Amino acid sequence: MSVNYGQNAADNEFLEAHQAVQLSDDGASDDDNEATDTNLPASTSINDEEEASGAANTHVVAHHYNELKEAGRKERHKSKIYFMRNFNNWIKSQLINEYMALIKQQKRIGDALRVLDMCCGKGGDLLKWDKAAISHLICTDIAEVSVEQCKRRYQDIAQRADKSKFGNKFTAEFFACDSTMVRLRERYKDASLQLNLVSCQFAFHYCFESLVQADCMMRNAAECLQPGGYFIATMPDAYEIIRRLKAAGPDARSFGNDVYSIEFEGNANELPLFGAKYQFHLEGVVDCPEFLVHFPTLVKLGRKFGLQLIRRSTFAEYYKETLPQGRHLLQRMSGLESVQPQRCGNDEQFAHVRKTVGTQRGRAVGTLSKSEWEATTLYLVCAFKKCKNSWDANGKPLFEFDD
Numbered sequence: 001m002s003v004n005y006g007q008n009a010a011d012n013e014f015l016e017a018h019q020a021v022q023l024s025d026d027g028a029s030d031d032d033n034e035a036t037d038t039n040l041p042a043s044t045s046i047n048d049e050e051e052a053s054g055a056a057n058t059h060v061v062a063h064h065y066n067e068l069k070e071a072g073r074k075e076r077h078k079s080k081i082y083f084m085r086n087f088n089n090w091i092k093s094q095l096i097n098e099y100m101a102l103i104k105q106q107k108r109i110g111d112a113l114r115v116l117d118m119c120c121g122k123g124g125d126l127l128k129w130d131k132a133a134i135s136h137l138i139c140t141d142i143a144e145v146s147v148e149q150c151k152r153r154y155q156d157i158a159q160r161a162d163k164s165k166f167g168n169k170f171t172a173e174f175f176a177c178d179s180t181m182v183r184l185r186e187r188y189k190d191a192s193l194q195l196n197l198v199s200c201q202f203a204f205h206y207c208f209e210s211l212v213q214a215d216c217m218m219r220n221a222a223e224c225l226q227p228g229g230y231f232i233a234t235m236p237d238a239y240e241i242i243r244r245l246k247a248a249g250p251d252a253r254s255f256g257n258d259v260y261s262i263e264f265e266g267n268a269n270e271l272p273l274f275g276a277k278y279q280f281h282l283e284g285v286v287d288c289p290e291f292l293v294h295f296p297t298l299v300k301l302g303r304k305f306g307l308q309l310i311r312r313s314t315f316a317e318y319y320k321e322t323l324p325q326g327r328h329l330l331q332r333m334s335g336l337e338s339v340q341p342q343r344c345g346n347d348e349q350f351a352h353v354r355k356t357v358g359t360q361r362g363r364a365v366g367t368l369s370k371s372e373w374e375a376t377t378l379y380l381v382c383a384f385k386k387c388k389n390s391w392d393a394n395g396k397p398l399f400e401f402d403d
């Protein structure tokens, strides 16, 4: 069964595809589903449990991120995607700030604020959690090397807070595991802990390799959230990917520019609901398999675990919407490149600057290169709210969605 990933057709297609791929009602993962070693080189054969769950690529992804060297400040500055990475970082800050603010409205001063950073990587968001004045953070990722680095960064922040009179000190726990195969709450120091926010940045799409994995990941995002808590994420926008693929030609299997590329292996006209795999390359930072996220399926999975979709915005939309209140932060984070229109010459990467600022000649404008903008606008932000529930006679939760 292939699925149409075109935006308007998506809902109907989901209904059809859903008849072929049932979203299971009970929890799909157990601890014993966990892959035995998440750090295997790409050539190692996969074990039976991974095969049974359809998780053939998780070790490739883990290996890729474990091997990724962290560039120094100088190298980062020289990168063709320096400003785009800062811009993406700003988008994450805006998203985190937006939902932390909503959570704080429901709380009294001094109440605990607990966060799960699922697929935390090297801890790129630690300072954001610090600034949000949370009280406890759980960090987990499939790549052990990244988790270790994240832990060291946290220790540095905690030490600085110790020395400073005004530093906020939050507690934290760290562990490496596959969030698509393992029930995370069983790894928490306190399995009964209630979270206020779950964040999964640039990573949720890895679970769309199979239904079993997507089900497990969504349960991990939802099950420890307090009613009124939020799950926020950034991920590639499958509609946009398919739109660009179609624009590349009827038989095209790949597209991209000088900073990113996307290549489908098989027939890109017959993509499944889960396991719609493509190879993603992003200049110097990513080169591994990813999976299209069929958005109606994501929403349906969320509802199974009491999560109601409250936001889906492309990066382009979110930038436009939040710029008025985030302009100052964007500047501080160097999220845009400062460009003098008259110095663009014939540089095609900045042709848009020459076109748009005819009236402002002489003044520098903040922008991204064409290639960077094309890469960042592949993504979307989304947010879900955890609903209240009662229980039926069999102990199944009955969620009270308010739509």
Ligand SMILES: C[S@@+](CC[C@H](N)C(=O)[O-])C[C@H]1O[C@@H](n2cnc3c(N)ncnc32)[C@H](O)[C@@H]1O
Pocket (backbone or CB within 6 Å): 058, 061, 062, 065, 118, 119, 120, 121, 122, 123, 124, 125, 140, 141, 142, 143, 146, 177, 178, 179, 180, 181, 200, 201, 202, 203, 206
């Ligand atoms: C693009 S990085 C994003 C890291 C971090 N969230 C950030 O925004 O900086 C994607 C991360 O997802 C992690 N990841 C991929 N598949 C995973 C899985 N099955 N379970 C846990 N983490 C996974 C990778 O190891 C990597 O650190």
